[in-house]
Amino acid sequence: MRKMLPNFLKPEALQRYIGIMDHIAQRHFESSWENQREVLVFPLSKRYTFWLACRLFVSVEDLNHVAKFAEPFDVLASGLISVPINLPGTPFNRAIKASNVIRKELMAIIKQRKIDLAEGKASATQDILSHMLLTSDENGKFMQELDIADKILGLLIGGHDTASSACAFIVKYLAELPEIYDGVYKEQMEIAKSKGVGELLNWEDIKKMRYSWNVACEVLRLAPPLQGAFREALDDFTFNGFYIPKGWKIYWCANSTHRNPKVFSEPLKFNPSRFEGSGPPPYTFVPFGGGPRMCPGKEYAKLEILVFMHHLVKRFSWDKIISDEKIIVNPMPVPANGLPVRLYPHNKT
Numbered sequence: 001m002r003k004m005l006p007n008f009l010k011p012e013a014l015q016r017y018i019g020i021m022d023h024i025a026q027r028h029f030e031s032s033w034e035n036q037r038e039v040l041v042f043p044l045s046k047r048y049t050f051w052l053a054c055r056l057f058v059s060v061e062d063l064n065h066v067a068k069f070a071e072p073f074d075v076l077a078s079g080l081i082s083v084p085i086n087l088p089g090t091p092f093n094r095a096i097k098a099s100n101v102i103r104k105e106l107m108a109i110i111k112q113r114k115i116d117l118a119e120g121k122a123s124a125t126q127d128i129l130s131h132m133l134l135t136s137d138e139n140g141k142f143m144q145e146l147d148i149a150d151k152i153l154g155l156l157i158g159g160h161d162t163a164s165s166a167c168a169f170i171v172k173y174l175a176e177l178p179e180i181y182d183g184v185y186k187e188q189m190e191i192a193k194s195k196g197v198g199e200l201l202n203w204e205d206i207k208k209m210r211y212s213w214n215v216a217c218e219v220l221r222l223a224p225p226l227q228g229a230f231r232e233a234l235d236d237f238t239f240n241g242f243y244i245p246k247g248w249k250i251y252w253c254a255n256s257t258h259r260n261p262k263v264f265s266e267p268l269k270f271n272p273s274r275f276e277g278s279g280p281p282p283y284t285f286v287p288f289g290g291g292p293r294m295c296p297g298k299e300y301a302k303l304e305i306l307v308f309m310h311h312l313v314k315r316f317s318w319d320k321i322i323s324d325e326k327i328i329v330n331p332m333p334v335p336a337n338g339l340p341v342r343l344y345p346h347n348k349t
């Protein structure tokens with residue numbers, strides 16, 4: 001299944017979802033940002049990415065239904081990195097119970113979808129669930145319902161706090177760097193102005209968002225949502241004078257890799273031009289990991305981040321309410337106070 005995941009999340013498969021992302025982003029900004037003088041960015045960016053995931057993975061769009069997932073999901077997320085003691089009341093135990101609630105809800109959706117597909121009431125391309133139900137592996141075998149529920153749960157977990165952390169940090173850096181904000185604003189307004197009334201974003205528009213993506217990459221370099229991951233040494237080797245025996249677990253770290261001055265001159269300086277042309281050499285910029293276990297959600301994340309940036313800068317400029325807000329890492333980097341900002345709508349300034 002790990003081999004099949006990229007099939008559901010590769011750019012060709014995701015292109016058809018850009019319009020839906022645009023539509024959900026529009027509804028999100030209308031309901032949660034517009035007509036507000038101040039907002040708390042981090043909870044809102046989480047709401048945006050979770051709503052998108054519910055819609056794109058399993059066609060759950062109604063906010064009451066989204067909330068049915070969101071509540072147990074928060075419990076699950078807070079128990080993900082916890083002491084694995086399965087006793088009543090422990091975060092680990094609560095996370096297991098919450099994952100069972102979500103799995104049950106997903107199973108009901110999957111069963112209903114199978115019926116709807118058979119009766120022609122659901123479409124093969126409406127979301128990733130339909131795609132999974134209708135795709136077989138190289139031996140013609142289809143996935144079991146429980147397997148699909150687990151894969152979707154895995155995608156929800158993988159994509160939950162990561163992309164929302166990236167969106168929140170984009171808001172932070174754009175507030176701090178007006179000239180970078182101007183570049184993103186100019187690029188996104190050119191795209192916005194080229195669209196007819198009610199016309200949704202498409203793949204061609206995404207391809208024009210080059211500068212915005214360079215900015216997002218620079219944010220991911222300086223504030224990678226995942227700090228790293230484990231690998232196992234397949235053979236004995238020596239690194240920087242340290243002998244590592246076969247079988248040892250090794251932790252690779254995105255933060256220190258991204259601040260290597262031999263690759264990124266003035267590593268603490270925000271400079272999106274590092275990503276122009278062919279960008280940094282392989283394995284030096286690793287917010288999504290690398291090698292065979294690289295994040296399968298990379299392209300999906302890219303689309304949701306760019307659609308977020310489009311809607312954000314098209315509507316507002318903003319400034320931070322707490323100029324020196326601290327960043328805590330738990331386990332993702334998050335602004336300690338949730339990043340409160342003051343909004344300045346373009347049409348009212």
Ligand code: HEM
Nearest residue numbers: 158159162163166226229287288289290293294295297301
């Ligand atoms: C900015 C957003 C994201 C970042 C920075 C990120 C980063 C990562 C990283 C560093 C890994 C570990 C890769 C490795 O070990 O080499 C990973 C794994 C994973 N990610 Fe993402 N991710 C993001 C968004 C997403 C999204 C949106 C999804 C789902 C649609 C997703 C699904 C997954 C899954 C399922 C894995 C586990 C893959 C495996 O174990 O083989 N991620 N991600």
